[in-house]
Amino acid sequence: MHTIKAEAISREAYAPFGVYYDYLNPEGYALEGEIHKFYPDRISESCTTRVGYSPIAVRKEEKIVIKSVEYHTTSPEMILPLNDDMIIHVAPASGGTPVPEWTKAFVVPKGTMVKINTAIWHLAPLPVKENVLHAMIILPECTYANDCTVVELKAEQQFEIVL
Template sequence: MRKIKAKKITLESFKEFGEFYSYLRPTGNNFGIFYPDTIKYPVSGNIPVAFSAMVNEKPEKYIVSAVEYHNYTCEIILPLDDDIIVHVAPCAKNIVPEKTEAFIVPKGTAVKINTGVWHKAPMPVHNDRVHMLIVLPERTYMNDINVVEYKEEDKIEITI
């Protein structure tokens, strides 16, 4: 099993995989107390954007044993009550575990994962569980999700 170290998320280090914005420390264009259009979420057709809750438990070890991607949409993840570890690998036809990177995302910071980027559910850093807001087009989890379970030799352990 390979090990990778989770690193602090920065604009430069994450740009291949998407973008992020801190909603607890907003910056940039504003109209007083309102900061508009901080992350743009493109959608097509008549499909509504859905806001979903996710609660994930802190594992004994941060092991990546499976990954997923979406063909037709990006995904937004907003950790509400803890920092999270997000693991991502570049868009590719087949799995690329050797290209996996892990990032520590501060609570209150929304992360947009680009279409086709390999990822899976984030994990809490400090607390026993983390509550997250997930933004996807309605029913993406049923009609645009491709999940691959890793073979033992492809599994990855993330360290902090």
């Protein structure tokens, strides 16, 4: 089985798959008031429909073995880990045929939102330390029902993620 080492997320390494922003440690220009700093539009996306904000809870497993992947053809997906750092795995868009040999895995700090570009292969975020990762998934409403292609990987395509 192929093994992928999860690496700390960096702008350069993650750029082919999307963008991210650390909401717990904001940087850059801010609109300041007497008791607040507001950092506008750090990640944005056009959307022609209503947006859903969905919680996900993912249980930690002894080994992280990836047996399936998914992609969305019409929208990116955003994920915000709430109680733990998370691991995400991503692979380039490939027209419906998974490319696990091109997969990269990233450790994303708690409070850092990632945007996974349209058509990028991925699946659920995974916990680093906690027994259950709680995260928020942001997608156009009902994407999971009308624009989510899930592919089961053949045994020889499956891979393990290690820290």
